[in-house]
Amino acid sequence: MSYTLQFGQVTGYLPYLAGGAWISLQIAFLAFCGGMVIGLFGAMAKTFGNRPLNRVVSGYVTFFMNTPQLVQIYFIYFALPDAGILLTSYEAVLIGMTLNAGAYLTEIQRAGFESVHRNEMEAAETLGMSLMQRVRYVVLPHIARVLFPPLSNQYILMTLGTSMAAIFGVEELTGRAFNVNAETFRSIEVFSLTAGLYIIVTLIATLILGLFGRYMFRAKMRLY
Amino acid sequence: MLARIVAEAPEFFSYYNVVFLLEAMLATFALSAIGCVFGFAAGFFLAVSRRTTSHFLLPLRTLTAAFIEMFRRIPFLVTLMMVFFVFQGLGLDISMFSVALISVCLIATAFIAEIIRAGLESVHRTQWDTAAAMNMSLIQTLRYVIMPQAWKIILPPVFSFFILFIKDTALASQIGVVELTYAGKVLNNKGFSAALVFGAILILYFIISYPLARFGARLEQKLAAARNS
Structure with missing residues:
Protein backbone atom coordinates (compact mmCIF):
# COMPACT_ATOMS: atom_id res chain seq x y z
CA MET A 1 0.00 0.00 0.00
CA SER A 2 2.96 2.34 0.09
CA TYR A 3 4.20 4.23 -2.88
CA THR A 4 6.80 6.98 -2.69
CA LEU A 5 6.51 9.65 -5.32
CA GLN A 6 9.88 10.51 -6.83
CA PHE A 7 9.59 13.34 -9.29
CA GLY A 8 13.37 13.85 -9.38
CA GLN A 9 13.83 11.11 -11.94
CA VAL A 10 11.34 12.46 -14.42
CA THR A 11 11.77 16.24 -14.20
CA GLY A 12 14.85 15.91 -16.41
CA TYR A 13 12.55 14.73 -19.18
CA LEU A 14 10.43 17.87 -18.99
CA PRO A 15 11.92 19.55 -22.11
CA TYR A 16 11.47 16.27 -24.03
CA LEU A 17 7.79 16.14 -22.97
CA ALA A 18 7.27 19.83 -23.76
CA GLY A 19 8.61 19.14 -27.27
CA GLY A 20 5.93 16.44 -27.49
CA ALA A 21 3.29 18.97 -26.49
CA TRP A 22 4.45 21.17 -29.39
CA ILE A 23 3.98 18.24 -31.80
CA SER A 24 0.51 17.62 -30.32
CA LEU A 25 -0.44 21.22 -31.01
CA GLN A 26 0.91 20.94 -34.57
CA ILE A 27 -1.13 17.81 -35.29
CA ALA A 28 -4.25 19.43 -33.83
CA PHE A 29 -3.63 22.60 -35.87
CA LEU A 30 -3.07 20.79 -39.17
CA ALA A 31 -6.08 18.52 -38.64
CA PHE A 32 -8.19 21.51 -37.65
CA CYS A 33 -7.22 23.51 -40.75
CA GLY A 34 -7.93 20.52 -43.01
CA GLY A 35 -11.20 19.93 -41.19
CA MET A 36 -12.18 23.57 -41.61
CA VAL A 37 -11.70 23.36 -45.39
CA ILE A 38 -13.75 20.14 -45.57
CA GLY A 39 -16.29 21.65 -43.19
CA LEU A 40 -16.67 24.85 -45.21
CA PHE A 41 -17.31 22.99 -48.46
CA GLY A 42 -19.49 20.46 -46.62
CA ALA A 43 -21.61 23.21 -45.11
CA MET A 44 -21.88 24.93 -48.52
CA ALA A 45 -22.97 21.66 -50.12
CA LYS A 46 -25.53 21.04 -47.40
CA THR A 47 -26.95 24.54 -47.62
CA PHE A 48 -26.82 25.34 -51.36
CA GLY A 49 -26.17 21.95 -52.95
CA ASN A 50 -28.59 19.83 -54.93
CA ARG A 51 -30.14 16.68 -53.55
CA PRO A 52 -27.56 13.99 -54.46
CA LEU A 53 -24.68 16.15 -53.22
CA ASN A 54 -26.61 16.79 -50.02
CA ARG A 55 -27.09 13.04 -49.52
CA VAL A 56 -23.40 12.31 -50.00
CA VAL A 57 -22.29 14.97 -47.52
CA SER A 58 -24.94 13.90 -44.99
CA GLY A 59 -23.79 10.30 -45.28
CA TYR A 60 -20.17 11.31 -44.69
CA VAL A 61 -21.07 13.44 -41.66
CA THR A 62 -23.39 10.84 -40.12
CA PHE A 63 -20.89 8.04 -40.55
CA PHE A 64 -17.91 9.91 -39.11
CA MET A 65 -19.91 11.37 -36.24
CA ASN A 66 -21.27 8.00 -35.17
CA THR A 67 -18.08 5.95 -35.17
CA PRO A 68 -15.05 6.36 -32.91
CA GLN A 69 -12.04 8.25 -34.22
CA LEU A 70 -9.73 5.53 -32.90
CA VAL A 71 -11.34 2.81 -35.03
CA GLN A 72 -11.39 5.12 -38.04
CA ILE A 73 -7.63 5.56 -37.74
CA TYR A 74 -7.23 1.81 -37.17
CA PHE A 75 -9.05 1.26 -40.43
CA ILE A 76 -6.92 3.78 -42.31
CA TYR A 77 -3.67 2.50 -40.82
CA PHE A 78 -4.26 -1.27 -40.96
CA ALA A 79 -6.86 -1.84 -43.67
CA LEU A 80 -5.80 0.52 -46.46
CA PRO A 81 -2.46 -1.29 -47.02
CA ASP A 82 -4.61 -4.17 -48.32
CA ALA A 83 -5.75 -1.84 -51.07
CA GLY A 84 -2.17 -0.80 -51.76
CA ILE A 85 -2.18 2.49 -49.86
CA LEU A 86 0.73 2.50 -47.41
CA LEU A 87 0.77 5.37 -44.93
CA THR A 88 3.17 6.19 -42.12
CA SER A 89 1.58 6.36 -38.67
CA TYR A 90 1.83 10.17 -38.65
CA GLU A 91 0.05 10.45 -42.01
CA ALA A 92 -2.63 7.95 -40.98
CA VAL A 93 -3.36 9.80 -37.76
CA LEU A 94 -3.43 13.14 -39.54
CA ILE A 95 -5.77 11.91 -42.29
CA GLY A 96 -8.05 10.19 -39.76
CA MET A 97 -8.23 13.24 -37.53
CA THR A 98 -8.81 15.56 -40.49
CA LEU A 99 -11.70 13.47 -41.84
CA ASN A 100 -13.21 13.18 -38.36
CA ALA A 101 -12.84 16.90 -37.69
CA GLY A 102 -14.30 17.62 -41.12
CA ALA A 103 -17.55 15.90 -40.13
CA TYR A 104 -17.91 17.77 -36.85
CA LEU A 105 -16.91 21.11 -38.37
CA THR A 106 -19.38 20.63 -41.25
CA GLU A 107 -22.13 20.27 -38.70
CA ILE A 108 -21.00 23.34 -36.71
CA GLN A 109 -20.65 25.51 -39.81
CA ARG A 110 -23.94 24.34 -41.29
CA ALA A 111 -25.69 25.64 -38.18
CA GLY A 112 -23.95 28.98 -38.79
CA PHE A 113 -24.95 29.04 -42.48
CA GLU A 114 -28.58 28.50 -41.53
CA SER A 115 -28.48 31.44 -39.14
CA VAL A 116 -27.92 33.87 -42.04
CA HIS A 117 -31.21 35.47 -42.98
CA ARG A 118 -32.82 34.45 -46.30
CA ASN A 119 -33.30 38.06 -47.34
CA GLU A 120 -29.59 38.75 -47.23
CA MET A 121 -28.81 35.81 -49.48
CA GLU A 122 -31.50 36.91 -51.92
CA ALA A 123 -30.20 40.49 -51.88
CA ALA A 124 -26.71 39.21 -52.67
CA GLU A 125 -28.08 37.09 -55.48
CA THR A 126 -29.87 40.10 -56.92
CA LEU A 127 -26.58 42.00 -56.92
CA GLY A 128 -25.23 39.29 -59.20
CA MET A 129 -22.82 37.73 -56.73
CA SER A 130 -21.58 34.24 -57.51
CA LEU A 131 -21.87 31.47 -54.89
CA MET A 132 -18.26 31.92 -53.76
CA GLN A 133 -18.73 35.69 -53.50
CA ARG A 134 -21.90 35.24 -51.47
CA VAL A 135 -20.15 32.91 -49.05
CA ARG A 136 -17.07 35.12 -48.86
CA TYR A 137 -18.72 38.54 -48.48
CA VAL A 138 -22.14 37.80 -46.94
CA VAL A 139 -22.11 34.54 -45.01
CA LEU A 140 -18.63 34.39 -43.49
CA PRO A 141 -18.51 37.92 -41.96
CA HIS A 142 -21.91 37.18 -40.40
CA ILE A 143 -21.16 33.82 -38.89
CA ALA A 144 -17.57 34.42 -37.77
CA ARG A 145 -18.71 36.04 -34.55
CA VAL A 146 -21.27 33.34 -33.73
CA LEU A 147 -19.11 30.42 -34.75
CA PHE A 148 -15.82 31.44 -33.16
CA PRO A 149 -16.64 30.13 -29.64
CA PRO A 150 -17.83 26.64 -30.69
CA LEU A 151 -14.95 26.35 -33.18
CA SER A 152 -12.32 27.22 -30.59
CA ASN A 153 -13.97 24.75 -28.22
CA GLN A 154 -13.65 22.10 -30.92
CA TYR A 155 -9.97 22.99 -31.34
CA ILE A 156 -9.34 22.42 -27.61
CA LEU A 157 -11.13 19.07 -27.77
CA MET A 158 -9.02 18.12 -30.80
CA THR A 159 -5.82 19.00 -28.94
CA LEU A 160 -6.88 16.46 -26.32
CA GLY A 161 -7.86 14.05 -29.09
CA THR A 162 -4.31 14.01 -30.47
CA SER A 163 -3.32 11.82 -27.51
CA MET A 164 -4.61 8.81 -29.44
CA ALA A 165 -1.80 9.30 -31.96
CA ALA A 166 0.40 7.70 -29.28
CA ILE A 167 -1.33 4.37 -29.89
CA PHE A 168 0.05 4.35 -33.44
CA GLY A 169 3.54 5.27 -32.33
CA VAL A 170 3.56 8.97 -33.15
CA GLU A 171 5.86 10.67 -30.66
CA GLU A 172 3.62 13.47 -29.44
CA LEU A 173 3.04 14.30 -25.76
CA THR A 174 1.37 11.04 -24.73
CA GLY A 175 3.67 9.00 -26.98
CA ARG A 176 6.72 10.56 -25.36
CA ALA A 177 5.16 9.95 -21.93
CA PHE A 178 4.97 6.25 -22.83
CA GLY A 213 -12.16 36.05 -30.37
CA ARG A 214 -12.97 38.97 -28.10
CA TYR A 215 -10.93 41.54 -29.99
CA MET A 216 -11.30 40.28 -33.56
CA PHE A 217 -14.93 39.20 -33.60
CA ARG A 218 -16.38 40.73 -30.42
CA ALA A 219 -17.43 37.20 -29.48
CA LYS A 220 -18.61 36.53 -25.94
CA MET A 221 -15.99 34.14 -24.60
CA ARG A 222 -14.62 33.00 -21.29
CA LEU A 223 -10.89 33.49 -20.94
CA TYR A 224 -10.22 30.60 -18.56
CA MET B 1 -9.11 -6.17 -50.68
CA LEU B 2 -12.74 -6.94 -51.57
CA ALA B 3 -12.00 -10.48 -52.70
CA ARG B 4 -10.27 -11.19 -49.40
CA ILE B 5 -13.21 -9.81 -47.40
CA VAL B 6 -15.68 -11.99 -49.31
CA ALA B 7 -13.46 -15.05 -48.86
CA GLU B 8 -13.11 -14.57 -45.11
CA ALA B 9 -16.61 -13.43 -44.30
CA PRO B 10 -18.24 -16.87 -43.67
CA GLU B 11 -15.50 -17.83 -41.24
CA PHE B 12 -15.57 -14.41 -39.58
CA PHE B 13 -19.27 -14.52 -38.81
CA SER B 14 -19.09 -17.84 -36.99
CA TYR B 15 -21.25 -18.33 -33.90
CA TYR B 16 -18.47 -17.71 -31.38
CA ASN B 17 -17.20 -14.57 -33.06
CA VAL B 18 -20.69 -13.11 -33.22
CA VAL B 19 -21.31 -13.84 -29.53
CA PHE B 20 -17.90 -12.37 -28.70
CA LEU B 21 -18.70 -9.20 -30.64
CA LEU B 22 -22.14 -8.85 -29.05
CA GLU B 23 -20.69 -9.20 -25.56
CA ALA B 24 -18.05 -6.61 -26.44
CA MET B 25 -20.81 -4.32 -27.71
CA LEU B 26 -22.62 -4.70 -24.41
CA ALA B 27 -19.42 -3.84 -22.50
CA THR B 28 -18.95 -0.69 -24.61
CA PHE B 29 -22.52 0.37 -23.96
CA ALA B 30 -22.37 -0.46 -20.23
CA LEU B 31 -19.13 1.45 -19.78
CA SER B 32 -20.55 4.72 -21.07
CA ALA B 33 -24.07 4.21 -19.65
CA ILE B 34 -22.84 3.52 -16.10
CA GLY B 35 -20.31 6.33 -16.42
CA CYS B 36 -22.96 8.81 -17.49
CA VAL B 37 -25.48 7.83 -14.80
CA PHE B 38 -22.81 8.15 -12.13
CA GLY B 39 -21.50 11.30 -13.78
CA PHE B 40 -24.97 12.84 -13.74
CA ALA B 41 -25.44 12.22 -10.01
CA ALA B 42 -21.94 13.35 -9.03
CA GLY B 43 -21.93 16.19 -11.55
CA PHE B 44 -25.21 17.46 -10.15
CA PHE B 45 -23.73 17.49 -6.68
CA LEU B 46 -20.65 19.37 -7.91
CA ALA B 47 -22.67 21.90 -9.90
CA VAL B 48 -24.91 22.60 -6.90
CA SER B 49 -21.97 22.84 -4.52
CA ARG B 50 -20.57 25.63 -6.69
CA ARG B 51 -23.72 27.64 -6.01
CA THR B 52 -23.42 27.54 -2.22
CA THR B 53 -22.59 30.84 -0.56
CA SER B 54 -21.45 29.88 2.96
CA HIS B 55 -17.92 30.90 3.94
CA PHE B 56 -17.26 27.48 5.45
CA LEU B 57 -17.80 25.84 2.07
CA LEU B 58 -15.26 27.97 0.21
CA PRO B 59 -12.69 25.10 0.13
CA LEU B 60 -15.39 22.83 -1.34
CA ARG B 61 -16.16 25.36 -4.08
CA THR B 62 -12.49 25.80 -4.92
CA LEU B 63 -11.87 22.05 -5.04
CA THR B 64 -14.93 21.49 -7.21
CA ALA B 65 -13.88 24.17 -9.69
CA ALA B 66 -10.35 22.75 -9.80
CA PHE B 67 -11.64 19.20 -10.32
CA ILE B 68 -13.91 20.23 -13.19
CA GLU B 69 -11.28 22.37 -14.92
CA MET B 70 -8.65 19.66 -14.49
CA PHE B 71 -10.49 16.65 -15.84
CA ARG B 72 -11.91 18.57 -18.78
CA ARG B 73 -8.35 19.29 -19.90
CA ILE B 74 -6.71 15.89 -19.52
CA PRO B 75 -7.10 13.47 -22.46
CA PHE B 76 -9.04 10.31 -21.71
CA LEU B 77 -6.02 8.13 -22.53
CA VAL B 78 -3.86 9.92 -19.95
CA THR B 79 -6.60 9.71 -17.28
CA LEU B 80 -6.89 6.01 -18.02
CA MET B 81 -3.15 5.50 -17.58
CA MET B 82 -3.10 7.57 -14.38
CA VAL B 83 -5.93 5.58 -12.77
CA PHE B 84 -4.37 2.35 -13.96
CA PHE B 85 -0.94 3.11 -12.46
CA VAL B 86 -2.31 4.65 -9.26
CA PHE B 87 -4.17 1.43 -8.48
CA GLN B 88 -1.09 -0.56 -9.39
CA GLY B 89 1.04 1.63 -7.12
CA LEU B 90 -1.39 1.17 -4.25
CA GLY B 91 -1.15 -2.57 -4.74
CA LEU B 92 -4.89 -3.02 -5.19
CA ASP B 93 -5.87 -5.82 -7.51
CA ILE B 94 -8.93 -4.70 -9.47
CA SER B 95 -10.12 -5.70 -12.90
CA MET B 96 -9.33 -3.66 -16.02
CA PHE B 97 -13.04 -3.05 -16.49
CA SER B 98 -13.19 -1.36 -13.07
CA VAL B 99 -10.17 0.79 -13.92
CA ALA B 100 -11.87 1.92 -17.12
CA LEU B 101 -15.14 2.46 -15.25
CA ILE B 102 -13.46 4.67 -12.64
CA SER B 103 -11.77 6.83 -15.28
CA VAL B 104 -15.01 7.06 -17.26
CA CYS B 105 -16.84 8.17 -14.09
CA LEU B 106 -14.19 10.82 -13.33
CA ILE B 107 -14.34 12.35 -16.80
CA ALA B 108 -18.13 12.12 -17.13
CA THR B 109 -18.52 13.83 -13.75
CA ALA B 110 -16.36 16.76 -14.82
CA PHE B 111 -18.03 17.25 -18.21
CA ILE B 112 -21.62 16.76 -16.99
CA ALA B 113 -21.02 19.05 -14.00
CA GLU B 114 -20.14 21.80 -16.47
CA ILE B 115 -23.30 21.10 -18.52
CA ILE B 116 -25.48 21.20 -15.40
CA ARG B 117 -23.79 24.39 -14.21
CA ALA B 118 -24.68 26.05 -17.51
CA GLY B 119 -28.24 24.74 -17.15
CA LEU B 120 -28.63 26.13 -13.63
CA GLU B 121 -27.24 29.48 -14.80
CA SER B 122 -29.75 29.58 -17.65
CA VAL B 123 -32.52 30.16 -15.11
CA HIS B 124 -32.78 33.89 -14.60
CA ARG B 125 -31.09 35.40 -11.54
CA THR B 126 -34.30 36.97 -10.31
CA GLN B 127 -35.80 33.52 -9.76
CA TRP B 128 -32.96 32.59 -7.43
CA ASP B 129 -33.40 35.89 -5.61
CA THR B 130 -37.17 35.46 -5.31
CA ALA B 131 -36.76 31.97 -3.87
CA ALA B 132 -34.23 33.35 -1.38
CA ALA B 133 -36.66 36.14 -0.46
CA MET B 134 -39.33 33.52 0.23
CA ASN B 135 -36.90 31.93 2.67
CA MET B 136 -36.45 28.74 0.68
CA SER B 137 -33.40 26.64 1.39
CA LEU B 138 -30.99 25.73 -1.43
CA ILE B 139 -32.57 22.28 -1.74
CA GLN B 140 -36.08 23.72 -1.86
CA THR B 141 -35.04 26.33 -4.41
CA LEU B 142 -33.63 23.64 -6.66
CA ARG B 143 -36.52 21.25 -6.15
CA TYR B 144 -39.43 23.67 -6.65
CA VAL B 145 -38.04 26.59 -8.67
CA ILE B 146 -34.89 25.84 -10.64
CA MET B 147 -35.01 22.21 -11.75
CA PRO B 148 -38.54 22.32 -13.23
CA GLN B 149 -37.19 24.97 -15.62
CA ALA B 150 -33.60 23.84 -16.05
CA TRP B 151 -33.96 20.14 -16.84
CA LYS B 152 -35.19 20.86 -20.37
CA ILE B 153 -31.96 22.72 -21.04
CA ILE B 154 -29.75 20.19 -19.27
CA LEU B 155 -31.09 16.96 -20.76
CA PRO B 156 -30.24 17.30 -24.50
CA PRO B 157 -26.53 18.15 -24.06
CA VAL B 158 -26.15 15.43 -21.41
CA PHE B 159 -27.63 12.95 -23.84
CA SER B 160 -25.36 14.03 -26.68
CA PHE B 161 -22.40 13.80 -24.29
CA PHE B 162 -23.45 10.22 -23.54
CA ILE B 163 -23.43 9.41 -27.27
CA LEU B 164 -20.06 11.12 -27.70
CA PHE B 165 -18.77 9.08 -24.79
CA ILE B 166 -19.76 5.73 -26.34
CA LYS B 167 -17.15 6.50 -28.99
CA ASP B 168 -14.54 7.79 -26.55
CA THR B 169 -14.59 4.54 -24.56
CA ALA B 170 -12.84 2.97 -27.57
CA LEU B 171 -9.63 4.15 -25.90
CA ALA B 172 -10.27 1.76 -22.99
CA SER B 173 -9.11 -1.01 -25.34
CA GLN B 174 -5.57 0.25 -24.75
CA ILE B 175 -5.42 -1.11 -21.19
CA GLY B 176 -7.07 -4.37 -22.19
CA VAL B 177 -10.75 -3.90 -21.41
CA VAL B 178 -12.71 -6.31 -23.57
CA GLU B 179 -14.95 -3.89 -25.45
CA LEU B 180 -15.71 -3.43 -29.11
CA THR B 181 -12.37 -2.00 -30.26
CA TYR B 182 -10.44 -4.58 -28.23
CA ALA B 183 -12.56 -7.34 -29.77
CA GLY B 184 -11.55 -5.96 -33.17
CA LYS B 185 -7.87 -6.07 -32.23
CA VAL B 186 -8.21 -9.67 -31.00
CA LEU B 187 -9.94 -10.81 -34.19
CA ASN B 188 -7.40 -8.95 -36.30
CA ASN B 189 -4.58 -10.71 -34.45
CA LYS B 190 -6.30 -14.03 -35.14
CA GLY B 191 -5.60 -13.41 -38.80
CA PHE B 192 -8.73 -11.91 -40.25
CA SER B 193 -8.03 -9.05 -42.63
CA ALA B 194 -8.01 -5.62 -41.03
CA ALA B 195 -10.47 -4.23 -43.57
CA LEU B 196 -13.08 -6.85 -42.66
CA VAL B 197 -12.58 -6.66 -38.89
CA PHE B 198 -12.38 -2.89 -38.48
CA GLY B 199 -15.09 -2.37 -41.07
CA ALA B 200 -17.36 -4.62 -38.99
CA ILE B 201 -16.37 -2.81 -35.79
CA LEU B 202 -17.13 0.58 -37.37
CA ILE B 203 -20.56 -0.68 -38.43
CA LEU B 204 -21.28 -2.08 -34.96
CA TYR B 205 -20.40 1.27 -33.34
CA PHE B 206 -22.64 2.94 -35.89
CA ILE B 207 -25.49 0.56 -34.95
CA ILE B 208 -25.20 1.56 -31.27
CA SER B 209 -24.66 5.24 -31.82
CA TYR B 210 -26.94 6.19 -34.71
CA PRO B 211 -30.36 5.30 -33.18
CA LEU B 212 -29.37 7.06 -29.97
CA ALA B 213 -28.26 10.13 -31.95
CA ARG B 214 -31.60 10.20 -33.78
CA PHE B 215 -33.45 9.83 -30.48
CA GLY B 216 -31.35 12.64 -28.99
CA ALA B 217 -32.18 14.95 -31.90
CA ARG B 218 -35.90 14.25 -31.47
CA LEU B 219 -35.64 14.77 -27.71
CA GLU B 220 -33.98 18.13 -28.31
CA GLN B 221 -36.70 19.22 -30.74
CA LYS B 222 -39.49 18.17 -28.37
CA LEU B 223 -37.97 19.90 -25.37
CA ALA B 224 -37.24 23.05 -27.38
CA ALA B 225 -40.90 23.11 -28.47
CA ALA B 226 -42.04 22.60 -24.88
CA ARG B 227 -39.83 25.46 -23.74
CA ASN B 228 -41.07 27.97 -26.27
CA SER B 229 -44.78 27.30 -25.86
Missing part, protein backbone atom coordinates in the same frame (compact mmCIF):
# COMPACT_ATOMS: atom_id res chain seq x y z
CA ASN A 179 8.66 6.37 -23.80
CA VAL A 180 9.72 8.05 -20.54
CA ASN A 181 7.55 5.60 -18.62
CA ALA A 182 9.34 2.69 -20.28
CA GLU A 183 12.75 4.19 -19.42
CA THR A 184 12.16 5.22 -15.81
CA PHE A 185 9.21 3.10 -14.60
CA ARG A 186 8.00 6.10 -12.54
CA SER A 187 4.55 5.74 -14.06
CA ILE A 188 2.43 7.90 -11.75
CA GLU A 189 4.95 10.73 -11.85
CA VAL A 190 5.30 10.62 -15.63
CA PHE A 191 1.59 10.61 -16.31
CA SER A 192 0.75 13.29 -13.75
CA LEU A 193 3.44 15.47 -15.33
CA THR A 194 1.91 14.76 -18.76
CA ALA A 195 -1.55 15.60 -17.47
CA GLY A 196 -0.17 18.85 -16.05
CA LEU A 197 1.36 19.72 -19.42
CA TYR A 198 -1.94 19.05 -21.18
CA ILE A 199 -3.72 21.32 -18.69
CA ILE A 200 -1.16 24.11 -19.21
CA VAL A 201 -1.21 23.79 -23.00
CA THR A 202 -5.02 23.86 -23.23
CA LEU A 203 -5.25 26.73 -20.73
CA ILE A 204 -2.84 28.79 -22.85
CA ALA A 205 -4.74 27.85 -26.01
CA THR A 206 -8.06 28.84 -24.41
CA LEU A 207 -6.61 32.16 -23.30
CA ILE A 208 -5.14 33.01 -26.72
CA LEU A 209 -8.28 31.94 -28.59
CA GLY A 210 -10.45 33.82 -26.10
CA LEU A 211 -8.49 37.07 -26.46
CA PHE A 212 -8.42 36.68 -30.25
